[in-house]
Amino acid sequence: MACALVTGATGGIGSELCAILAGNGYDLVLVARSEGKLARLSEHLELAYGVEAPAFPVDLSEPGCADRLFQAVTEAGIVVDILANNAGFGDQGAFLDSDWERQTGMVDLNIRALMRLSYLFGNEMRARGHGRILNMASVAAFTAGPFMPVYFASKAFVLSFSQALGEELRGSGVTVTALCPGTTDTGFWDAAGMDATRVFSLMRAQSPRSVAELGYRALMAGRPVALHSPATHLANIAARLVPRRLSTWVCGKVLSRRG
Numbered sequence: 473m474a475c476a477l478v479t480g481a482t483g484g485i486g487s488e489l490c491a492i493l494a495g496n497g498y499d500l501v502l503v504a505r506s507e508g509k510l511a512r513l514s515e516h517l518e519l520a521y522g523v524e525a526p527a528f529p530v531d532l533s534e535p536g537c538a539d540r541l542f543q544a545v546t547e548a549g550i551v552v553d554i555l556a557n558n559a560g561f562g563d564q565g566a567f568l569d570s571d572w573e574r575q576t577g578m579v580d581l582n583i584r585a586l587m588r589l590s591y592l593f594g595n596e597m598r599a600r601g602h603g604r605i606l607n608m609a610s611v612a613a614f615t616a617g618p619f620m621p622v623y624f625a626s627k628a629f630v631l632s633f634s635q636a637l638g639e640e641l642r643g644s645g646v647t648v649t650a651l652c653p654g655t656t657d658t659g660f661w662d663a664a665g666m667d668a669t670r671v672f673s674l675m676r677a678q679s680p681r682s683v684a685e686l687g688y689r690a691l692m693a694g695r696p697v698a699l700h701s702p703a704t705h706l707a708n709i710a711a712r713l714v715p716r717r718l719s720t721w722v723c724g725k726v727l728s729r730r731g
């Protein structure tokens with residue numbers, strides 16, 4: 473049976489993606505930090521869908537963690553056909569007042585771990601002549617984001633990196649898809665120190681299920697980029713038509729307000 477490794481498997485979008493993959497007959501490798509949540513998810517998926525879904529508790533922002541995960545998965549004899557680099561977090565606040573470790577942790581998770589896992593599993597996939605990679609970008613990829621600058625920049629990186637890697641791998645049997653959700657109703661907002669209710673009153677929140685469904689379809693079709701929600705389509709168009717200074721100013725107005 474084919475196997476999909478999903479990082480951030482216990483979160484809103486990740487757990488929905490796992491359920492969709494399991495429902496389509498994929499075995500899973502579940503990755504996140506919380507051992508308890510991972511164990512419960514593993515048990516649920518194995519019982520509900522009759523697939524194998526071992527849990528690998530890992531903090532992907534730790535140095536060397538992606539290599540250790542790759543090694544553990546390889547030693548367990550698991551061949552990963554689909555890699556979903558979904559784990560990520562944001563942090564609201566002015567950069568100079570922010571916690572430095574949290575900012576670098578964001579880069580380590582949102583960018584570095586995603587890159588390293590793409591490198592390690594991508595090489596295996598290319599050697600086998602098939603594989604699919606899904607990288608989680610965001611509506612945030614299309615503009616600069618004052619008061620969340622590192623998060624927005626990290627998602628711009630993910631979009632650019634994924635498109636470029638997908639192009640390099642054209643004809644190799646390996647596809648790369650960048651998924652760009654808009655505001656989605658998950659634990660992301662609490663984790664970023666943001667008031668979800670206020671954000672959702674400005675931008676309608678999408679369900680994590682609908683994001684995961686679009687991601688799955690785009691992944692299976694080998695599409696390079698998948699945009700979810702009207703706000704993301706608008707941001708994509710605005711990125712071409714609106715001066716960047718203006719979109720940065722508007723974004724800063726939205727993100728500067730707390731509570």
Ligand SMILES: NC(=O)c1ccc[n+]([C@@H]2O[C@H](COP(=O)([O-])OP(=O)(O)OC[C@H]3O[C@@H](n4cnc5c(N)ncnc54)[C@H](OP(=O)(O)O)[C@@H]3O)[C@@H](O)[C@H]2O)c1
Pocket residue numbers: 479480481482483484485486503504505506509530531532533534558559560561562581608609610611652653654655656657658659660661663680
């Ligand atoms: N929600 C939105 O509006 C939105 C919009 C656009 C893009 N996204 C992106 O979608 C992805 C999924 O986010 P979500 O909305 O589903 O948020 P979420 O509910 O907060 O889920 C985040 C997941 O990542 C895991 N995680 C966090 N830090 C980790 C670390 N250091 N190592 C390993 N796993 C870690 C979390 O589990 P543990 O805490 O157990 O580690 C959890 O499973 C993220 O990349 C996010 O940037 C979200």
